[in-house]
Amino acid sequence: xxxxxxxxxxxxxxxxxxxxxxxxxxxxxxxxxxxxxxxxxxxxxxxxxxxxxxxxxxxxxxxxxxxxxxxxxxxxxxxxxxxxxxxxxxxxxxxxxxxxxxxxxxxxxxxxxxxxxxxxxxxxxxxxxxxxxxxxxxxxxxxxxxxxxxxxxxxxxxxxxxxxxxxxxxxxxxxxxxxxxxxxxxxxxxxxxxxxxxxxxxxxxxxxxxxxxxxxxxxxxxxxxxxxxxxxxxxxxxxxxxxxxxxxxxxxxxxxxxxxxxxxxxxxxxxxxxxxxxxxxx
Amino acid sequence: xxxxxxxxxxxxxxxxxxxxxxxxxxxxxxxxxxxxxxxxxxxxxxxxxxxxxxxxxxxxxxxxxxxxxxxxxxxxxxxxxxxxxxxxxxxxxxxxxxxxxxxxxxxxxxxxxxxxxxxxxxxxxxxxxxxxxxxxxxxxxxxxxxxxxxxxxxxxxxxxxxxxxxxxxxxxxxxxxxxxxxxxxxxxxxxxxxxxxxxxxxxxxxxxxxxxxxxxxxxxxxxxxxxxxxxxxxxxxxxxxxxxxxxxxxxxxxxxxxxxxxxxxxxxxxxxxxxxxxxxxx
Numbered sequence: 256x257x258x259x260x261x262x263x264x265x266x267x268x269x270x271x272x273x274x275x276x277x278x279x280x281x282x283x284x285x286x287x288x289x290x291x292x293x294x295x296x297x298x299x300x301x302x303x304x305x306x307x308x309x310x311x312x313x314x315x316x317x318x319x320x321x322x323x324x325x326x327x328x329x330x331x332x333x334x335x336x337x338x339x340x341x342x343x344x345x346x347x348x349x350x351x352x353x354x355x356x357x358x359x360x361x362x363x364x365x366x367x368x369x370x371x372x373x374x375x376x377x378x379x380x381x382x383x384x385x386x387x388x389x390x391x392x393x394x395x396x397x398x399x400x401x402x403x404x405x406x407x408x409x410x411x412x413x414x415x416x417x418x419x420x421x422x423x424x425x426x427x428x429x430x431x432x433x434x435x436x437x438x439x440x441x442x443x444x445x446x447x448x449x450x451x452x453x454x455x456x457x458x459x460x461x462x463x464x465x466x467x468x469x470x471x472x473x474x475x476x477x478x479x480x481x482x483x484x485x486x487x488x489x490x491x492x493x494x495x496x497x498x499x500x501x502x503x504x505x506x507x508x509x510x511x512x513x514x515x516x517x518x519x520x521x522x523x524x525x526x527x528x529x530x531x532x533x534x535x536x537x
Numbered sequence: 538x539x540x541x542x543x544x545x546x547x548x549x550x551x552x553x554x555x556x557x558x559x560x561x562x563x564x565x566x567x568x569x570x571x572x573x574x575x576x577x578x579x580x581x582x583x584x585x586x587x588x589x590x591x592x593x594x595x596x597x598x599x600x601x602x603x604x605x606x607x608x609x610x611x612x613x614x615x616x617x618x619x620x621x622x623x624x625x626x627x628x629x630x631x632x633x634x635x636x637x638x639x640x641x642x643x644x645x646x647x648x649x650x651x652x653x654x655x656x657x658x659x660x661x662x663x664x665x666x667x668x669x670x671x672x673x674x675x676x677x678x679x680x681x682x683x684x685x686x687x688x689x690x691x692x693x694x695x696x697x698x699x700x701x702x703x704x705x706x707x708x709x710x711x712x713x714x715x716x717x718x719x720x721x722x723x724x725x726x727x728x729x730x731x732x733x734x735x736x737x738x739x740x741x742x743x744x745x746x747x748x749x750x751x752x753x754x755x756x757x758x759x760x761x762x763x764x765x766x767x768x769x770x771x772x773x774x775x776x777x778x779x780x781x782x783x784x785x786x787x788x789x790x791x792x793x794x795x796x797x798x799x800x801x802x803x804x805x806x807x808x809x810x811x812x813x814x815x816x817x818x819x
Contacts, residue, residue, distance in 0.1 A: 370772060
């Protein structure tokens with residue numbers, strides 16, 4: 256991995272911003288565009304095989320800013336919990352092999368009838384079981400608070416403040432926080448939380464996409480390209496930069512219109528918006 | 538208004554839980570069912586006329602737990618701001634005439650390109666302009682934090698903690714907070730926020746409906762009847778009760794299935810779930 260050297264060179268393209276492009280072509284297209292970094296997903300890597308994907312990013316000279324995703328730690332039966340821990344260890348191995356230092360963790364949702372308070376309270380101990388394995392592999396676990404509209408089905412972790420509290424409660428410095436603008440832009444505590452996460456040395460990844468309306472039929476696909484929605488990227492990016500965060504900035508945009516574009520054109524659009532709205536404040 | 542005397546008698550039915558029933562028939566149906574209280578909406582009241590609606594609730598002996606809604610205080614031009622203030626004064630008059638002490642305030646959303654931080658910061662001063670007028674009318678202004686999925690288009694106010702801060706910053710004790718389970722159930726600070734709002738004497742209304750999935754095509758209509766979704770009503774209701782809150786509890790359920798039921802049947806279902814899941818913890 257070559258360290259990023261200028262604000263614009265810190266752009267990373269998450270594969271799901273170009274989800275209609277298969278993994279190998281995606282990696283090649285990013286490298287051909289002169290962009291330095293990618294965010295990868297386990298299932299897409301698996302399509303071409305871990306060894307091949309790892310070789311491809313090495314050969315193209317790309318950095319891998321993060322691997323998505325581990326987590327789903329809210330299983331209720333001992334068997335499901337053990338299966339989740341085992342799968343997370345495999346995800347840590349894959350992150351190591353791909354040469355990224357960050358595994359993004361989506362903590363998991365609820366069953367009807369469960370108390371969200373109790374489910375949340377159990378997470379730090381579960382993360383603590385994984386952390387030593389991650390540390391041996393040189394991988395940090397990035398807890399990603401998700402937008403509260405996903406609190407029931409995807410992540411009971413909804414705010415940066417709660418993510419920092421969980422990371423600290425795990426007792427491991429390798430556990431940190433992913434700041435994704437789409438999920439946290441509405442939070443009235445967002446600026447002080449980013450500062451606190453930075454001060455604690457736990458800001459592992461900064462991801463950007465916009466909050467656009469109306470919501471898509473599948474709310475997961477409602478993300479907009481920066482500039483198309485309501486998020487103030489100047490304010491959030493300056494807060495991240497002020498912590499000393501110096502790693503790549505991932506554009507993670509699940510958006511059907513972007514997926515319908517030729518990949519080179521989609522990459523150019525994302526890069527242009529990143530340059531104007533994000534890199535200018537790094 | 539007769540004060541509510543037992544947990545179950547504190548049930549209030551918000552008109553939009555029975556939205557397919559016109560206002561006059563709605564009020565009559567609630568009274569016929571032996572339920573003691575209603576939450577009304579300005580546009581439904583307007584359909585039959587304010588004087589007639591006020592006479593109807595007086596004649597049926599119903600309490601009016603709240604009037605929905607004032608607010609929309611985030612207008613950007615002086616003209617729009619003045620129009621919003623004027624409309625809010627009319628809403629206060631209507632609340633007074635209907636004999637309710639609470640006007641629910643939906644604070645308003647954003648334009649693309651605005652900073653949510655700056656829009657939020659301007660709200661307490663605007664509320665402070667209305668508060669003396671409300672005080673003269675014996676009406677309190679209830680700031681309602683809405684679910685963050687509505688932060689851009691309906692309410693930049695997303696958490697109870699922020700609502701309490703805004704209410705206090707208005708400088709008027711008549712400004713308080715509406716706790717609606719649908720909007721705030723996911724908040725990791727929800728229990729301490731309810732306690733703080735109670736301690737400040739600003740808990741004006743407790744409203745209940747469930748978070749159900751999948752989201753409806755119009756996310757506004759995704760609310761479930763208590764027990765159909767993911768919310769822990771025992772925990773939230775106990776927190777509200779612990780503050781000493783002794784007023785009505787409004788069931789505000791925007792749900793197409795409920796609207797399709799005969800009104801007497803819908804009222805019976807809501808009352809049964811209220812009794813089992815909410816009143817038991819009051």
